[in-house]
Amino acid sequence: MSATHRTAAPPEPHTQVGAPILRITALRKSYGTHAVLKGIDLDVARGEVVAIIGKSGSGKSTLLRCINGLEVFQEGSLIVDGRHLLRDNPKAMRELRQGVGMIFQSFNLFPHLTVGQNVMLAPQLVKKRARQQNAERARALLARVGLAEKFDAMPDKLSGGQQQRVAIARALAMDPAIMLCDEITSALDPELVGEVLRVVESLADEGMTLLMVTHEMSFARKVADRVIFMHQGLVHEMGPPETIFGAPRTPELRQFLGLMEGSAA
Amino acid sequence: MQFDFWSILVQWPLLLRGAAWTIGLTATATLLGAGLAVAGAWARTQGPRPLGWLVGAYVEVIRNTPFIVQLFFIFFGLPQLGIRLSPGIAAVTAMTINLGAYAAEILRAGIEATPRGQIEAAESLALSRAQIFLHVVLPPALKTVWPAFVSQIVIVMLGSAVCGQISTEELSYATNLIQSRNFRAFEAYIVGTLGYLSLAILLRHLLNWAGPRFLFGR
Amino acid sequence: MVEFTLWDILRNLLLAARWTLVLSLVAFVGGSVVGLGLLVLRLTGRYGADRLVAAYVQLFQGTPLLMQLFLLYFGLALAGLNTSAWIAAAVALTLYASAYLTEIWRGCVAAIPRGQWEASASLALSFGQQFRYVILPQARRIAIAPTVGFLVQVVKATALASVIGFVELTKAGGLIANVSYEPLLTYGCVALLYFAICFPISQVARLLERTQR
Numbered sequence: 001m002s003a004t005h006r007t008a009a010p011p012e013p014h015t016q017v018g019a020p021i022l023r024i025t026a027l028r029k030s031y032g033t034h035a036v037l038k039g040i041d042l043d044v045a046r047g048e049v050v051a052i053i054g055k056s057g058s059g060k061s062t063l064l065r066c067i068n069g070l071e072v073f074q075e076g077s078l079i080v081d082g083r084h085l086l087r088d089n090p091k092a093m094r095e096l097r098q099g100v101g102m103i104f105q106s107f108n109l110f111p112h113l114t115v116g117q118n119v120m121l122a123p124q125l126v127k128k129r130a131r132q133q134n135a136e137r138a139r140a141l142l143a144r145v146g147l148a149e150k151f152d153a154m155p156d157k158l159s160g161g162q163q164q165r166v167a168i169a170r171a172l173a174m175d176p177a178i179m180l181c182d183e184i185t186s187a188l189d190p191e192l193v194g195e196v197l198r199v200v201e202s203l204a205d206e207g208m209t210l211l212m213v214t215h216e217m218s219f220a221r222k223v224a225d226r227v228i229f230m231h232q233g234l235v236h237e238m239g240p241p242e243t244i245f246g247a248p249r250t251p252e253l254r255q256f257l258g259l260m261e262g263s264a265a
Numbered sequence: 266m267q268f269d270f271w272s273i274l275v276q277w278p279l280l281l282r283g284a285a286w287t288i289g290l291t292a293t294a295t296l297l298g299a300g301l302a303v304a305g306a307w308a309r310t311q312g313p314r315p316l317g318w319l320v321g322a323y324v325e326v327i328r329n330t331p332f333i334v335q336l337f338f339i340f341f342g343l344p345q346l347g348i349r350l351s352p353g354i355a356a357v358t359a360m361t362i363n364l365g366a367y368a369a370e371i372l373r374a375g376i377e378a379t380p381r382g383q384i385e386a387a388e389s390l391a392l393s394r395a396q397i398f399l400h401v402v403l404p405p406a407l408k409t410v411w412p413a414f415v416s417q418i419v420i421v422m423l424g425s426a427v428c429g430q431i432s433t434e435e436l437s438y439a440t441n442l443i444q445s446r447n448f449r450a451f452e453a454y455i456v457g458t459l460g461y462l463s464l465a466i467l468l469r470h471l472l473n474w475a476g477p478r479f480l481f482g483r
Numbered sequence: 484m485v486e487f488t489l490w491d492i493l494r495n496l497l498l499a500a501r502w503t504l505v506l507s508l509v510a511f512v513g514g515s516v517v518g519l520g521l522l523v524l525r526l527t528g529r530y531g532a533d534r535l536v537a538a539y540v541q542l543f544q545g546t547p548l549l550m551q552l553f554l555l556y557f558g559l560a561l562a563g564l565n566t567s568a569w570i571a572a573a574v575a576l577t578l579y580a581s582a583y584l585t586e587i588w589r590g591c592v593a594a595i596p597r598g599q600w601e602a603s604a605s606l607a608l609s610f611g612q613q614f615r616y617v618i619l620p621q622a623r624r625i626a627i628a629p630t631v632g633f634l635v636q637v638v639k640a641t642a643l644a645s646v647i648g649f650v651e652l653t654k655a656g657g658l659i660a661n662v663s664y665e666p667l668l669t670y671g672c673v674a675l676l677y678f679a680i681c682f683p684i685s686q687v688a689r690l691l692e693r694t695q696r
Contacts, residue, residue, distance in 0.1 A: 090394070094391045104385070122387075122391060125396045126392060174390060174391065326674070329635065329678045333653060334670060337656070337670050341660060343667070423546065423548075424547065437547065440550075451557045451561050454553045462542070462545045
């Protein structure tokens with residue numbers, strides 16, 4: 001009963017122009033005997049913004065981390081932009097990762113590099129981008145996230161919100177086809193959340209495919225094309241934000257949303 | 266009792282030459298030993314298992330035997346296998362192997378302290394394992410362990426005094442040579458010891474200054 | 484020419500290794516006593532004692548042990564004392580160990596929060612009482628692992644006594660290598676014996692460090 005809404009997806013989407021950029025089929029993952037993901041099916045269309053919500057331990061972060069191979073899954077298949085995820089093939093893995101950007105809860109900037117170097121490192125090493133071009137691109141991206149003047153600053157001199165925006169610029173520098181956001185505002189002081197979410201929103205507006213695990217319900221409601229509620233390792237309920245937030249069908253989702261409102265009050 | 270330091274100091278060209286040898290030995294062993302340490306630390310943290318064990322055994326053997334025995338083994342023992350090294354080369358070899366083991370262990374601790382998220386961020390940016398090690402893991406690890414690394418280099422420099430025993434012409438050898446000529450042993454060793462003390466202080470300052478400037482930035 | 488079997492070599496080395504152990508023990512125990520005295524002197528900080536002790540530590544950690552040995556060997560003779568290699572080595576290694584131990588222990592004492600001193604002082608304990616009943620028991624716990632680890636360094640340091648002619652493991656190795664014409668085997672055995680002494684101590688130190696965390 002948990003996967004009935006799969007029928008709501010458009011028929012044969014991958015044959016259309018808007019073929020799914022991400023297709024997850026029957027994905028299962030467990031740590032030892034503990035099953036974390038119990039069979040996930042999910043298609044994401046190019047340009048779509050998908051918000052994943054759910055309690056901690058529901059498997060939402062794990063699902064996100066499976067998409068770029070940070071977590072190993074035991075069963076199922078995962079195709080990103082036409083590429084199968086092959087965990088045992090480092091070369092294929094790197095090819096895939098070039099198309100998948102990720103932003104982390106704890107920023108994970110490289111502490112020994114300046115802001116500019118953080119952004120330029122991967123394009124230089126992986127894409128062999130020319131120095132001049134790389135620097136120009138980095139400056140443009142930092143300007144885009146509102147941090148043009150921080151090019152030569154060290155990460156530890158920045159606020160959390162600024163660090164996270166640098167992390168976004170760093171991920172964008174690889175020209176990803178899809179961007180994964182793993183609770184990217186959870187480690188931030190409340191007054192810094194807005195500046196990060198504004199950048200993410202601008203990405204969505206520009207047509208970037210976004211998959212974000214988030215606790216910011218109002219943001220999900222505003223930006224997402226589709227919201228996924230995960231519960232106990234499964235996609236429990238899925239639909240447009242108005243439906244998910246306005247007319248939740250399952251008691252679990254209702255309870256979850258109630259919990260969220262309760263804690264926010 | 267009367268001291269006569271003058272008869273030691275007039276031998277300054279000998280002392281200078283000895284100090285130059287000590288500096289040269291230390292500099293060479295530091296460069297080679299650092300390379301060995303990076304390779305060893307890589308093998309122990311990310312290399313193939315058997316290689317990691319091998320490096321582990323090397324580290325333990327070196328750390329649990331005296332430097333002088335390592336030196337004698339190389340200089341007196343190896344010729345039996347047809348490996349005949351000059352005193353200078355034997356000294357550099359022993360110092361390199363010694364420093365390499367200690368520094369590999371120091372660096373390993375630094376590498377293991379790298380936050381998991383740093384590596385995941387690099388992985389998600391499609392960097393290869395080698396690129397992650399060289400560009401993301403190694404520089405901050407070096408920065409963390411630099412003080413311990415500097416101390417170890419100073420220890421190896423001071424330990425190199427033993428190399429005079431296989432007639433490597435470094436500072437302690439020069440000191441010994443002077444005292445054997447004028448029989449002013451105590452004064453000679455005072456001067457030689459002060460020479461080492463100055464070298465140790467200079468070396469420490471130099472490395473503390475150079476590390477942040479050239480190796481890991483700021 | 485006398486033929487040396489592996490057993491001959493090992494047996495003679497084992498006999499000499501006893502002196503390595505004795506010298507290590509003397510230096511370690513002597514170094515502990517002197518080191519503890521220096522630590523107390525440094526903590527009370529009277530008459531610039533702390534700076535003097537710091538200089539003492541600097542001197543021993545900033546110069547080669549080999550030179551310290553030579554200095555003592557010739558210095559004691561110059562002072563008119565009838566020295567043997569054994570006395571010179573024991574004194575030099577004791578001083579050397581005391582410098583390192585006092586520095587290790589100073590770090591352990593410094594790791595105890597200031598509040599402990601202040602709390603015990605506010606309870607009207609004298610300095611000696613503060614140290615003896617409040618600081619020392621806490622510092623001792625964190626000091627054990629690095630102190631045991633330093634014992635390895637002492638054992639290895641005793642090898643340098645061979646240079647001034649004291650016949651311990653390394654010196655014996657040199658003598659045997661010369662007469663047996665088996666330097667590779669001999670020095671291999673010497674290294675093995677040092678390893679057999681030091682490795683277990685290293686492991687104990689590592690274990691202590693781990694259980695402490």
